[in-house]
Every structure is written in structure tokens, then in C-alpha cells.
Amino acid sequence: MSYYLYANHYYNTDMEAYMGLIYKTEYPEMKIEEIHQKVYDELREKNPDFAGLGPVDPMVKELAKGESTYYKILSQNPKAYEEELQLFVVKPFYNFINWAFFKLGFSASAxxxxxxxxxxxxxxxxxxxxxxxxxxxxxxxxxxxxxxxxxxxxxxxxxxxxxxxxxxxxxxxxxxxxxxxxxxxxxxxxxxxxxxxxxxxxxxxxxxxxxxxxxxxxxxxxxxxxxxxxxxxxxxxxxxxxxxxxxxxxxxxxxxxxxxxxxxxxxxxxxxxxxxxxxxxxxxxxxxxxxxxxxxxxxxxxxxxxxxxxxxxxxxxxxxxxxxxxxxxxxxxxxxxxxxxxxxxxxxxxxxxxxxxxxxxxxxxxxxxxxxx
Structure with a gap:
């Protein structure tokens, strides 16, 4: 069951932020533009339909105003993406385990x-x-x-x-x-x-x-x-x-x-x-x-x-x-x-x-x- 869940995991919209924090930890000197590029290149390869990579669906019901275009902006704007990362630094142990798996040789998304x-x-x-x-x-x-x-x-x-x-x-x-x-x-x-x-x-x-x-x-x-x-x-x-x-x-x-x-x-x-x-x-x-x-x-x-x-x-x-x-x-x-x-x-x-x-x-x-x- 655990393998099935891993093989069929959701590409939910928190993923790009956690991946960015992995790269930011591993490569502290890397510019945000490079981190942004690495994250979205990997996501585009893994899942071309990931939020922000495809066209915005005008029929999507928004919970918060501007939500339908938010992830599109993040995928195109490294500065906005950098500030998005700050929403996720409040989970340091989770981010540490993410980074530990990355150090073991797994990709950031995996x-x-x-x-x-x-x-x-x-x-x-x-x-x-x-x-x-x-x-x-x-x-x-x-x-x-x-x-x-x-x-x-x-x-x-x-x-x-x-x-x-x-x-x-x-x-x-x-x-x-x-x-x-x-x-x-x-x-x-x-x-x-x-x-x-x-x-x-x-x-x-x-x-x-x-x-x-x-x-x-x-x-x-x-x-x-x-x-x-x-x-x-x-x-x-x-x-x-x-x-x-x-x-x-x-x-x-x-x-x-x-x-x-x-x-x-x-x-x-x-x-x-x-x-x-x-x-x-x-x-x-x-x-x-x-x-x-x-x-x-x-x-x-x-x-x-x-x-x-x-x-x-x-x-x-x-x-x-x-x-x-x-x-x-x-x-x-x-x-x-x-x-x-x-x-x-x-x-x-x-x-x-x-x-x-x-x-x-x-x-x-x-x-x-x-x-x-």
C-alpha cells in the first residue's frame, strides 16, 4: 500500500516550495533564479500538468481571490517564488528530512x-x-x-x-x-x-x-x-x-x-x-x-x-x-x-x-x- 501511494502520489501545489527549500539548503550560494529554474524544469519533466505550468482554467472556483493565476505567476516570477518559500520554512524538521533524502541520492520531487x-x-x-x-x-x-x-x-x-x-x-x-x-x-x-x-x-x-x-x-x-x-x-x-x-x-x-x-x-x-x-x-x-x-x-x-x-x-x-x-x-x-x-x-x-x-x-x-x- 505504501508503495502504491508513492507511485500514485499527488503533485499538490506545496511541492514546488519544498523542492525549492531543498535546493536552497543544499546550494546556499545558488541564486533564486537558478533554484526556480531547477524546480520547474524537474516538475515539467515529472508532471507537465502541474499547477502553474499549464494554461489557467477560468472555470476553476477560487477560494481566495487571485488563486487561479497565483501558481502561474510563481512559475514565471522568481521573486514571487522566493517569497512563497517563506510560507514553508516554519516546518524545519520536515524540510530537514526532505533534504536528508535528497542527500541520499533521490531527486527533490521524489x-x-x-x-x-x-x-x-x-x-x-x-x-x-x-x-x-x-x-x-x-x-x-x-x-x-x-x-x-x-x-x-x-x-x-x-x-x-x-x-x-x-x-x-x-x-x-x-x-x-x-x-x-x-x-x-x-x-x-x-x-x-x-x-x-x-x-x-x-x-x-x-x-x-x-x-x-x-x-x-x-x-x-x-x-x-x-x-x-x-x-x-x-x-x-x-x-x-x-x-x-x-x-x-x-x-x-x-x-x-x-x-x-x-x-x-x-x-x-x-x-x-x-x-x-x-x-x-x-x-x-x-x-x-x-x-x-x-x-x-x-x-x-x-x-x-x-x-x-x-x-x-x-x-x-x-x-x-x-x-x-x-x-x-x-x-x-x-x-x-x-x-x-x-x-x-x-x-x-x-x-x-x-x-x-x-x-x-x-x-x-x-x-x-x-x-x-
Whole structure:
């Protein structure tokens, strides 16, 4: 399946930016005009129909004003292309892995695609290992893993050139190492890498650290290491912002209202009324088009079975799912899109948590898995 996703990957419009960052890292002295030429020559060879290379389709519906001609301008204007790269430098770990594959001998375009396909395979391996640990049933763990492998958002993230699959893998690794391996330090390292891959996960981890602090005695986590670990996450997030030249307002407008050809040097003024109008017009449509309403039904059904306000275990379960949904809604206010491939990490966390609550043969909150038998 992983090979199929790689062989049939999408040439989505982020690809030219990630390829440019590879060349910019590998050849720091190379002029932007040369980088621009190398990127589009390679894309033209791989996919002549890539956005910006072919004629503009006047029938394409625009989400943001100017979107239909934006990538055509990028393909012809190295200066505009250079500023486009600044939108993607906020994912340094993803860009580092891209560059590492390039150093191994893969082309810039192949390096981008390999990350998503390999991350897809590693996610399934990790899920299978986790399910074996908590279910103590190889057959059931295998069946659930196969079904998850067919989950459309996970496959979409595996086919797209984006940081979605890698960030999902790092998110699941941080959970697995914290809950199963009981290694809080290493879990914090993977959390940092997750934020370095997709900075918006800082919102989710901030809420999670609050939950861990609230249940630190049950989880047997000491306060000082917890605060130090969270301090590293804060530093990681603000380190990214220190190198970020594109303001949130310019990023929002570029994606959802009016495309910014020069988001660094000539950003348009932010319009609060346009922002509020867009949020109001999209929030219900985006939420209903996602899997969150369906998963919420299963959460309610499963939690209602043994729910008690006096039971700290069920309280923690409710708070955890509240954090997931609260994070998603807060993230929507910052970046109003709930594209399923971007939400695959949240979907899998919910699904695995529900499998654990409903079928677990062990208590992962004990000192070891053996204690929970």
C-alpha cells in the first residue's frame, strides 16, 4: 500500500516550495533564479500538468481571490517564488528530512513523496505494536490495523506532498513512548519534533501538558520535569516564530481571502470583517465535512456506558476528548480548514483511545503493562 501511494502520489501545489527549500539548503550560494529554474524544469519533466505550468482554467472556483493565476505567476516570477518559500520554512524538521533524502541520492520531487509514503507505513507498524500491547490479541490487532490502513484521511496524507503524515507519526510516537514505554523525556523530544514539523500542534500539546499536570500523581510524573519539558516545547514554538517572516494575518489572507503575491515585502492590510465573515461561512461546512461528528457519536456511546462524575478515570477520558475537540476548534480559528489529511493525527488518536477504552486488557496508567493484567 505504501508503495502504491508513492507511485500514485499527488503533485499538490506545496511541492514546488519544498523542492525549492531543498535546493536552497543544499546550494546556499545558488541564486533564486537558478533554484526556480531547477524546480520547474524537474516538475515539467515529472508532471507537465502541474499547477502553474499549464494554461489557467477560468472555470476553476477560487477560494481566495487571485488563486487561479497565483501558481502561474510563481512559475514565471522568481521573486514571487522566493517569497512563497517563506510560507514553508516554519516546518524545519520536515524540510530537514526532505533534504536528508535528497542527500541520499533521490531527486527533490521524489524526496518529498517518499516522506509521506514511508511515514504511512511506519504509522501502521506503530499502531499494530500498540494494539498488540493493549489488546493482547494478535488477530484483532491485525484486523484493526488493516482497517485503519484503508482509512481515507490516512491514505490521503500518504499521497500528498505535505508534512501531515510525518507529523501524525511523531504525534503517535510521543503518545506511545509516554503511555507504553513510560519514557517522559523521550516523549517530549518527539513532541518537539512534531511541533517542528507542524507548529500548530503546539496548541494540542499545551492542553495535554495541562491534563498531565492535573493527573500527574496517577501518571507518576514529577512536576519539575513536566514544567521543564513544557518549557522546551515553548522554546521550540517560539524558535520557529523567530525565523518566520510571514505574519499570521498575511498567511490567513493568502489562503482564504486574497492571495498575496509578495507576502513578506508587500502584504495587504488585514481585514477583520473579512476574517469574521469567512469563519462564519465555513465553520459548519468544514466541521460537517470532517469525521469529527461521526467520531463524536462513538465517543458519547462508549463513554456513556460507564460514565460517572465521581470516577476520576472517566473524568480523565472526557477531558481528553474535550481537549482534542477544543484544540481542533481553536486551530480552526487560526487556520480555518479541517482538510481530512491534516486531521489524520487527531482522527487516529481518537480511534485508538476508543479502542483502548472499549477493549483494553491492560491499564496503561500503571507502572508497567504487566501491572495492568
Amino acid at each position: 524526496s518529498n513523496s517518499l516522506i509521506s509514503a514511508i511515514s504511512y507505513a511506519l504509522i501502521l507498524i506503530l499502531i499494530f505494536i500498540f494494539l498488540i500491547k493493549i489488546l493482547k490479541n494478535y488477530s484483532l490487532a491485525f484486523i484493526i490495523t488493516i482497517l485503519i490502513s484503508l482509512f481515507k484521511p490516512l491514505q490521503e496524507s500518504g499521497r500528498h506532498v505535505s508534512a501531515d503524515s510525518l507529523s501524525c507519526l511523531l504525534l503517535l510516537l510521543s503518545f506511545y513512548i509516554f503511555l507504553v514505554r513510560k519514557n517522559f523525556f523521550l516523549a517530549g523530544i518527539f513532541a518537539m519534533l512534531c511541533i517542528l514539523t507542524r507548529p500548530e500542534y503546539f496548541i494540542f500539546y499545551s492542553f495535554l501538558y495541562g491534563l498531565i499536570y492535573f493527573y500527574r500523581n496517577r501518571l507518576q510524573v514529577k512536576t519539575v520535569p513536566l514544567l521543564i519539558s513544557y518549557g522546551y516545547l515553548v522554546l521550540t514554538f517560539f524558535l520557529i516564530q523567530a525565523f518566520n517572516q510571514v505574519s499570521w494575518s498575511a498567511l490567513f489572507m493568502n489562503q482564504f481571502t486574497k492571495v498575496q503575491i509578495y507576502p513578506v515585502s508587500q502584504p495587504d492590510p488585514f481585514s477583520l470583517s473579512d476574517y469574521i465573515h469567512f469563519i462564519k461561512s465555513k465553520i459548519m461546512l468544514e466541521f460537517n465535512a470532517s469525521y469529527f461528528p461521526l467520531l463524536l457519536i462513538f465517543i458519547i456511546i462508549i463513554l456513556a456506558n460507564n460514565f460517572s462524575l465521581n470516577n476520576k478515570k472517566t473524568q480523565a477520558q472526557v477531558l481528553f476528548f474535550a481537549i482534542v475537540y477544543g484544540t481542533v476548534m481553536l486551530r480552526f480559528l487560526v487556520f480555518p480548514s479541517l482538510a481530512n489529511r491534516m486531521m489524520s493525527g487527531f482522527y487516529l488518536i481518537i480511534i485508538l483511545a476508543l479502542v483502548y477504552i472499549q477493549n483494553s486488557k491492560v491499564d496503561i496508567f500503571k507502572n508497567s503493562l504487566e501491572d495492568g493484567k
